[in-house]
Amino acid sequence: MTKQRGDRTRVVTAGRRAEWTQGVVNPPVWRASTHLYESVADLRAAGGRDTHHRLFYGRRGAPTQWSLADALTELEPGAEGTFLYPSGVAAVAAALLSVLQPGDELLCVDSAYDPTRSLATGLLRRLGITTRFYDPLIGADIADLIGPATRAILLESPGSLTFEVQDVPAITAVARARGLVTLLDNSWATPLLFPAIRNGVDLTILAGTKYVGGHSDVMLGAVTAAPGHFARLRDTSFQLGQVASPDDAWLAARGLRTMALRLAEQGRSALAIARWLEQQPEVARVLHPALPGSPGHATFMRDFAGPAGLFAFVLNGGDEAARAALIDGLELFGIGYSWGGFESLAIPVDPARYRTATSPDFAGPLVRLSIGLEDSDDLIADLAAGLARFRAVRG
Numbered sequence: 001m002t003k004q005r006g007d008r009t010r011v012v013t014a015g016r017r018a019e020w021t022q023g024v025v026n027p028p029v030w031r032a033s034t035h036l037y038e039s040v041a042d043l044r045a046a047g048g049r050d051t052h053h054r055l056f057y058g059r060r061g062a063p064t065q066w067s068l069a070d071a072l073t074e075l076e077p078g079a080e081g082t083f084l085y086p087s088g089v090a091a092v093a094a095a096l097l098s099v100l101q102p103g104d105e106l107l108c109v110d111s112a113y114d115p116t117r118s119l120a121t122g123l124l125r126r127l128g129i130t131t132r133f134y135d136p137l138i139g140a141d142i143a144d145l146i147g148p149a150t151r152a153i154l155l156e157s158p159g160s161l162t163f164e165v166q167d168v169p170a171i172t173a174v175a176r177a178r179g180l181v182t183l184l185d186n187s188w189a190t191p192l193l194f195p196a197i198r199n200g201v202d203l204t205i206l207a208g209t210k211y212v213g214g215h216s217d218v219m220l221g222a223v224t225a226a227p228g229h230f231a232r233l234r235d236t237s238f239q240l241g242q243v244a245s246p247d248d249a250w251l252a253a254r255g256l257r258t259m260a261l262r263l264a265e266q267g268r269s270a271l272a273i274a275r276w277l278e279q280q281p282e283v284a285r286v287l288h289p290a291l292p293g294s295p296g297h298a299t300f301m302r303d304f305a306g307p308a309g310l311f312a313f314v315l316n317g318g319d320e321a322a323r324a325a326l327i328d329g330l331e332l333f334g335i336g337y338s339w340g341g342f343e344s345l346a347i348p349v350d351p352a353r354y355r356t357a358t359s360p361d362f363a364g365p366l367v368r369l370s371i372g373l374e375d376s377d378d379l380i381a382d383l384a385a386g387l388a389r390f391r392a393v394r395g
């Protein structure tokens with residue numbers, strides 16, 4: 001096997017097949033509902049279920065979407081194929097619906113993204129699929145939770161809001177031995193920092209809205225399947241009528257070309273800021289997988305190629321008003337949902353609201369930071385002023 005090229009080379013070249021780019025560098029935006037045929041015979045020949053990578057009808061995509069899907073498949077070692085969705089949540093839903101049926105039980109990590117939890121306790125429940133939430137640090141002991149109806153395990157690592165790193169290889173090994181399907185929400189790491197399929201995952205999910213898009217101006221989701229899992233994912237997604245728009249796929253592909261650079265820089269800056277926060281008396285704890293003491297830190301060091309730019313910190317006491325004083329006055333951090341863009345964001349988070357299997361106990365309120373591409377010294381100065389405002393209100 002030839003040596004795998006570096007991440008920066010891979011994101012620049014991925015998916016740019018000549019048939020998709022048609023002689024220019026970036027695949028153009030193919031904006032179309034109707035695809036035209038030469039004749040009735042030609043139209044008949046194009047029909048059928050397997051229209052993968054063939055012009056057929058707008059809902060099945062065109063080269064703009066195929067190029068991006070190809071790129072994400074190329075970036076995930078061992079993958080068979082990728083399907084795109086109009087959001088990350090749509091990707092989570094399609095992936096789960098492609099493996100579960102009435103009567104099945106899903107094991108879902110307790111630190112899952114809140115809309116993923118809502119999907120499990122809402123739609124899946126209505127369809128007769130039950131969910132058991134499990135401790136993100138459970139590791140190989142997940143075996144004890146597997147019952148006769150258990151069909152799939154959903155992982156998310158690091159977990160949303162609290163950043164526990166899961167022992168993915170241990171859990172996927174148990175799943176494989178017991179004939180279960182594993183799904184991982186890999187939005188934080190992307191395949192560049194954590195190659196999910198190589199770590200035993202069957203369906204790996206990305207909120208492309210975050211690091212792939214990278215500029216806070218596009219909604220997109222993707223599921224990349226290990227061999228044997230793509231056909232069912234594609235059929236289910238076709239039945240659900242899922243299609244990512246060509247304009248969004250084009251924007252996301254543009255973002256992808258700089259993803260390796262952005263991730264490396266945002267990861268470096270976020271770690272420097274996390275280390276600085278750790279030294280501040282107003283901060284009780286920093287939840288960042290690359291810091292010793294963060295839950296699953298040893299697993300992170302073993303399995304990940306590096307850190308991303310999203311983490312949280314716990315304030316030392318204080319209430320809602322003190323936390324708001326910190327966040328409201330920040331000059332460089334926007335207050336808003338999502339993350340992974342070039343600009344920094346800060347939001348208050350309250351993870352205990354979204355837990356049922358575990359109850360993380362923190363000394364004070366939490367703030368989540370998405371670190372952008374600004375100079376880290378400027379971000380630190382902004383946060384230092386914020387901590388002073390927090391202290392003034394907390395007393």
Ligand SMILES: *Cc1c(COP(=O)(O)O)cnc(C)c1O
Nearest residue numbers: 087088089113185187207209220
């Ligand atoms: C944002 C997010 C999603 C959902 O992505 P959308 O594109 O916003 O629907 C899924 N998982 C995680 C971990 C996220 O942070």
